[in-house]
Amino acid sequence: MRVASVALRFSVLLATVFCLAASVRAELAPDPASASATVGRPGPHWTFYLDFELANFHGRFVLIDGDDAEFLAHVSAGQMPSLAIAPDASELYVSETTYTYGSRGQRHDIVTVYDTTHYAAQAHIALPTGKRALMASLRRMTLLGDPRFLAIYNYTPATSLSIVDLKERRHVAEAPAPGCHLAFPTGERGVSMLCGDGTMATLVFDERGELARTHRSARFFDPDADPIKTDAARIGSTWYFVSYAGDVYPVDLSGERPVFEPSWALVDHAVRPAGWLRALLSLGKAGPWKPGGMQLAAGHSARKELYVIMHPILWSQGKGDHDFPGPEIWVFDVERRQRVRRLPVRGVAVSVGVTQDDEPLLLVSGADIETEELHLEIYDAVSGSFLREMFEYGDTVFAFEPVLGGAR
Amino acid sequence: MAFVLVVAAAARAGGRGQGDPRLDYILQCQGCHLADASGAEAVGVPRMKGVVGRFLQVEGGRAYLVQVPGVAQAPLDDAAIAELLNWMLQRFSADELPEPFEPYLAEEVARHRSRTPIDVPATRAELLARLERLEH
């Protein structure tokens, strides 16, 4: 008791001495009443991810630096937003749907323009009300080859494209596209869409953003025998569509019309189901594998590499498993049409992204198999080694969009 | 024959009626056009009930009904499409059908189906204008 009392008195004395000493040194200046950080030029490992909010199906695009998993900036958007990044990374375009009273009231469909220094909204461009496609999907919006124009895919369920002139900051045209879906930039001012009969429709716009002409391709895949996933990966100007069964359909969209390259197999279709002993010893990994996931494929343009999330068929039973996550990312050299690496992830991957630089990072939205916790993980895309993880990223990491050199 | 039955059963189990027009309508069309074919004009789903048969009264109308993407792109063979169209026309628009009603056959479906126009709304508007002129 007595000891404690002495100690207390001594510490009070000590504190007083320190305070006096501190008052002699420079004090911390008061912080400004109002301050906002700014963001510099993007680094090669900067990426956005779409955090899909379960509470209201709104979304956020969060900018992180893959080198330290640091949160740099974000934009918050309304229902089921889409993101496009200007080729020079000077602006962001976010299409979103909101209501005046949260979940009720007047519907507004807009494109919000952000600058990339302050990450502040610079303009709100009104779209035709009630048409924007609300679905859990990428490729619902794209910049055209001429980045003055932005195309937004509509689904009411009637389908069309809305064209926005970003220079004039206004919606200029709506072009019908019956039976055709999503939006892939084609040539200088074209947009290709996937149609229900396995063809592509290409809508070409003029220098004012008005529809100039349309093309319909031949059938390039069989949607009944083996559907292709719509979350395609871009390598250069070629898009790689992965099919349910594990074939890939490359489509070159550099010219005015799509050019279809021969499809090839990501998996050995001759592999038979494993016997029970091998199945058991391999923890189910013996036997055939299949692609699956949400953003299940990503491309690296300079390395000509295609990254695809794969799972063993014994895990998924092979039925309705096109969204099934996988424990490995398989990397293919698209020129040699060969698998060059198998990159196991820590748990399973749902979505994958790749930065476009010389020392690329592999961005993985995944889940821990035992705890079911969702993770945002960063790997070395070449060696496959795990580098780091971002904690407290939000609700669900739905997709990645690297800032530089990625898909538009 | 056994093989055909197996394929048909598999197709149906897989959500494809393929040849049973009522089932094909439910699985391929009803989601948007609704059970009574009343549609939802406000969101771009045309009404077929009491309307669709009128298209057979004007030139281009028979082809149009095959070429609308919901029909042309349905995962059904030409014979099943013919059956589906005949069933829909009689079920939802019997009063508007021309006399005598000439049912679709697979060959006619195949002919029109291979030439699907992209601008369906423009084609539709033109056909409706033709119908308008016909009635005045």
Place this chain on the structure above:
Amino acid sequence: MSAIDRMADRLTRTLAQRTSRRGVLARIGAGLLGAAATPLLPVSRAGAGIPNGRDVPPTTTGNPEDPGNPRSCDYWRYCGIDGFLCSCCGGSASSCPPGTEMGPITWLGTCQNPADEKHYIIRYNDCCGKFACKRCFCNRNEREEPKYRPQKNNEIHWCLGTKSTAYTCSVAAIVGVALERDDAGGA
């Protein structure tokens, strides 16, 4: 079929049961993960990322011809469902929660009822007008097709033609029988 094949078949089925639906990873966001899981690994209940209804008290239809728990992703009618179950938020397998509006436009598929082995036509409507139910998220994708086949796609927000597109939850209503039996094994 050899004895070994039969054993393999049995193992596969066991794995399937253990790994399907409620298995290891519930699913993600509005349409991602399916029924993932890993065979032969212990499954802990800690820290699930997405509310998957595992701890929601079960319910029944009370009809032996309509077996299962409508608050579980395993319930037979949910073979193509993607979203929160309305049966966990004041609605049922076929009706919307109070104050929400059923979207009239949607997609239809088929599911097999284990009780009579018939394939039923199922209407997957979304309930709209309030923000999400946030309970019992399921994502099963049997016979689900990509966006270019919207009449078979479960990732579309089926709140079309409703007063608000705010997504609340999903139902799976019976329309009728598609196929008497599946003796062809062609599901």
